[in-house]
Amino acid sequence: MAVSQPVKRGRPSTAKLSEQNIAEAALDIIDERGWSALTMNALATRLNVRAPSLYHHIEGQHDLINLVRALIVSEIETESLASLDWEEATRVFGMSYYRAFLAHPNAIQILSVTPIDDRATFQMYEAFLSALDRAGWAAERALEVLVGLEYLALGSAYEANASEMMLNAQRAEDNGAPVLAKFLRARSDSDSLVEEVFVHLLDDFIRMFKSERDRAASS
Amino acid sequence: MAVSQPVKRGRPSTAKLSEQNIAEAALDIIDERGWSALTMNALATRLNVRAPSLYHHIEGQHDLINLVRALIVSEIETESLASLDWEEATRVFGMSYYRAFLAHPNAIQILSVTPIDDRATFQMYEAFLSALDRAGWAAERALEVLVGLEYLALGSAYEANASEMMLNAQRAEDNGAPVLAKFLRARSDSDSLVEEVFVHLLDDFIRMFKSERDRAASS
DNA sequence: ACCTGAACACCGTTCAAGT
DNA sequence: ACCTGAACACCGTTCAAGT
Numbered sequence: 001m002a003v004s005q006p007v008k009r010g011r012p013s014t015a016k017l018s019e020q021n022i023a024e025a026a027l028d029i030i031d032e033r034g035w036s037a038l039t040m041n042a043l044a045t046r047l048n049v050r051a052p053s054l055y056h057h058i059e060g061q062h063d064l065i066n067l068v069r070a071l072i073v074s075e076i077e078t079e080s081l082a083s084l085d086w087e088e089a090t091r092v093f094g095m096s097y098y099r100a101f102l103a104h105p106n107a108i109q110i111l112s113v114t115p116i117d118d119r120a121t122f123q124m125y126e127a128f129l130s131a132l133d134r135a136g137w138a139a140e141r142a143l144e145v146l147v148g149l150e151y152l153a154l155g156s157a158y159e160a161n162a163s164e165m166m167l168n169a170q171r172a173e174d175n176g177a178p179v180l181a182k183f184l185r186a187r188s189d190s191d192s193l194v195e196e197v198f199v200h201l202l203d204d205f206i207r208m209f210k211s212e213r214d215r216a217a218s219s
Numbered sequence: 220m221a222v223s224q225p226v227k228r229g230r231p232s233t234a235k236l237s238e239q240n241i242a243e244a245a246l247d248i249i250d251e252r253g254w255s256a257l258t259m260n261a262l263a264t265r266l267n268v269r270a271p272s273l274y275h276h277i278e279g280q281h282d283l284i285n286l287v288r289a290l291i292v293s294e295i296e297t298e299s300l301a302s303l304d305w306e307e308a309t310r311v312f313g314m315s316y317y318r319a320f321l322a323h324p325n326a327i328q329i330l331s332v333t334p335i336d337d338r339a340t341f342q343m344y345e346a347f348l349s350a351l352d353r354a355g356w357a358a359e360r361a362l363e364v365l366v367g368l369e370y371l372a373l374g375s376a377y378e379a380n381a382s383e384m385m386l387n388a389q390r391a392e393d394n395g396a397p398v399l400a401k402f403l404r405a406r407s408d409s410d411s412l413v414e415e416v417f418v419h420l421l422d423d424f425i426r427m428f429k430s431e432r433d434r435a436a437s438s
Numbered sequence: 439a440c441c442t443g444a445a446c447a448c449c450g451t452t453c454a455a456g457t
Numbered sequence: 458a459c460c461t462g463a464a465c466a467c468c469g470t471t472c473a474a475g476t
Contacts, residue, residue, distance in 0.1 A: 010476030011440045040469060053441050055470070113328040113377075115384050122394035125386075129398045139405030140416075147378060148371070148420060155370035163366075165334050167344075175341035179348045186358030197363060204427045212423075229457030230459045259450060272460050274451070 016049055017057050023067035027104065030068065035110045038064075062114065069111050070120040075100040078127035087206055089131035090149065094202045098153040102195075105161035108154050145209060152201050160194035235268055236276050242286035246323065249287065254329045257283075281333065288330050289339040294319040297346035306425055308350035309368065313421050317372040321414075324380035327373050364428060371420050379413035 025046045029038045040061075044051040058064050077096035081089045101108055116122065125146070132142040169184040244265045248257045262283075263270040277283050296315035300308045320327055335341065344365070351361040378385075388403040 009442055009474085012476090015440065017440080039467090041467090050442060052443085052470075052472085056440055061469075109328070109332040113381075113385075116386055117390060119394045122391055122396040122399065125391075125399045126396035129396075129402060133398050133402075139402040143402050143406055144416065144420070147374065147382075151370040151374035152367070155366065155374075159366055162332075166332075167335055171336060172341055172344075175338045177341040177345035179352050180341065180344045183348060183352075183358040183362055187362055197359075201363070201367065204431070208423045208427050228455085228461055231457090234459065236459085258448090260448090269461060271451075271453085271462085275459050280450075 017047060017053060019057055019067060021047065022054065022057055022064070023071050026064055027068050027071055027107065030106045030110075031104055034106045062117075065110060065114045066116075066118040066121075068107060069114075069116070070118045072100055072104050072107060072111075073118075073120045073124050075103070076124055078124050081127050081131045084131060086132055086135040086137070087210060089128065090145065090206055090209075091202065093128045093131075094149050094153055094205075095199075097149070098157055098195075098198050098202075101154055101157040102160060105158050108158045112154060141209075148205065149202075152205060153198070156194070156198040156201065160197075164188070236266060236272060238276055238286060240266065241273065241276055241283070242290050245283055246287050246290055246326070249325045249329075250323055253325045281336075284329060284333045285335075285337040285340075287326060288333075288335070289337045291319055291323050291326060291330075292337075292339045292343050294322070295343055297343050300346050300350045303350060305351055305354040305356070306429060308347065309364065309425055309428075310421065312347045312350075313368050313372055313424075314418075316368070317376055317414075317417050317421075320373055320376040321379060324377050327377045331373060360428075367424065368421075371424060372417070375413070375417040375420065379416075383407070 022043070026038055026043055029042055029046065040051040040054055043064075044054055058067065075096070077092055081093060084092060129142055129146060132145060137145070167180070167184060169181045169188070172178075172181040172184060241262070245257055245262055248261055248265065259270040259273055259280075263273055266273075277286065294315070296311055300312060303311060348361055348365060351364060356364070386399070386403060388400045388407070391397075391400040391403060
């Protein structure tokens with residue numbers, strides 16, 4: 001009679017876990033089933049391990065979130081920024097920031113409200129702000145550019161994937177909002193490239209700050 | 220000997236709960252201790268009731284969130300929009316949208332990712348989009364204005380209260396980001412009125428779309 | 439050092455029992 | 458109709474026991 005294999009106890013000969021593969025598995029779960037599906041149990045199961053094992057490698061949920069952030073941020077272009085003027089730097093940074101999060105829209109909701117606490121993300125901000133600093137931007141305005149850009153990029157990336165769910169045409173109709181319903185349907189019909197919309201907003205955004213600087217310079 | 224009062228069982232002579240006071244208590248908890256503190260237990264305790272009682276009045280968490288949304292949205296100006304042109308409508312709507320959420324920054328993170336399912340919110344969108352519709356805006360572009368405006372308003376309102384927490388100058392310093400740290404410190408020193416920053420962004424935003432329309436009209 | 443099962447204090451939600 | 462305690466299946470996290 002075959003006896004069911006007993007679960008091995010104690011330390012395995014080769015470690016199954018690492019910060020790296022934990023972060024990757026976490027991001028996979030977020031991408032596939034949303035942030036709410038990322039429980040310690042689900043994460044452990046995907047890694048063929050029990051939940052308590054995770055605590056030998058990460059400190060808890062907050063730590064886990066910042067590992068996921070570092071993974072996404074690593075896809076953002078920062079090296080070339082040092083050799084560009086502020087307009088080009090803003091465009092390059094904005095586009096790659098947008099693309100990085102467009103690939104992981106489900107991560108946005110949790111990352112946008114968790115305090116930043118990982119080196120990769122600080123270095124990303126530093127690279128972009130240094131470009132503005134070299135161009136002589138004041139602190140207030142430089143941070144406004146950064147924050148405004150983040151809102152547009154994160155908003156557009158989230159919107160591209162989740163707008164159908166947040167604002168549904170049929171529910172709009174049912175709640176006495178025919179104009180909204182008409183607009184929502186017209187958009188989904190045209191089915192435009194979502195990236196085009198962001199490129200458009202990014203252009204407007206840069207032009208807006210450029211014209212302000214030109215006015216200030218000529219006065 | 221005084222005997223401890225036994226807890227009353229069964230239906231009380233006058234009902235303790237209603238959708239209204241549940242929603243208000245929920246918003247109070249969110250304002251005071253953040254969204255994560257809004258558990259059914261905490262909510263019930265504040266209303267002098269046990270958690271299961273809530274389910275006689277609300278269907279669950281999703282329902283509760285939309286009740287809170289309706290409460291906040293009720294503070295947004297919509298009546299005057301019908302008599303304004305699109306620029307003024309955008310300014311009035313944007314400002315009151317911003318102010319409504321500035322008063323409840325902790326609600327933003329959950330509301331911005333929960334599908335909209337309450338009449339008050341649909342009616343708010345309808346009022347604003349009707350103003351753009353009357354001005355002849357195309358569906359794509361009108362939704363871009365709405366969505367862009369929401370990001371700027373929600374972002375600024377959240378930022379005004381939580382930016383210290385999200386991006387901390389000392390942590391920036393510790394992670395090798397001196398330019399970011401310098402900018403963050405310069406801003407907190409100047410301590411400008413947060414509303415001024417949003418007014419500035421809102422002006423820029425409207426001008427951005429206006430110049431685009433003017434170009435399109437003259438071609 | 440690193441994985442495990444057992445245990446703890448919590449969750450949201452259901453439901454029969456009470457008035 | 459509406460509030461209650463008990464119960465259910467989950468959470469994240471801690472910790473002693475194993476190798």
